[in-house]
Amino acid sequence: MMKVAGVGGSGNGEFVQSGPKVLMVIDEPESLGHHCELLRALGYEVLACDSYGEGLAILQNETFDLVTVGQGGIAFEGKDVVMRALEIDRSLPVLVLARNSDMDNYLEAMQLGAVDYLEMPVPPEEFMRVLRTHILYSFGRQPDA
Secondary structure (H helix, E strand, C coil): CEEEECCCCCCCCCCCCCCCEEEEECCCHHHHHHHHHHHHHCCCEEEEECCHHHHHHHHHHCCCCEEEEEECCCCCCCHHHHHHHHHHCCCCCEEEEECCCCHHHHHHHHHHCCCEEEECCCCHHHHHHHHHHHHHHHCCCCCCC
16 A cells, blocks of 8 residues: 655645655555654655555656665565666665664665665664765765764
8 A cells, every 4th residue: 555645735645846755665554654754854755655566666657866665574575676776776875774683684785786774763863864965965965964
């Protein structure tokens, strides 16, 4: 089931263009909702879904400024989303949020081209700092210290 959230929208999937556009793919609804709220607080436009298959389909039809992929278990379920996002645009920042710390998944994500790999729960300040850094860098600007 896809969930759509935009800043200033009516809550029924309506978008109001604002900040950077982010695709968030996390298969755990509570975590998905929590991270979407943090992004909305920064003024980001969020397209969120709770299945990796949906994330892949969305990547075929839309462009994004950043992609965030959840990684739940040792199988690295979101690997295909990471690979597809970077096939479409090698410069696209892809962030992996992991529920379990797994060195093999970390190494694989980084080798595929992910810009960061954070273990959940990520403190809100850290999550926002990492997003701002990668969004600004992708637009060719330096983040504030």
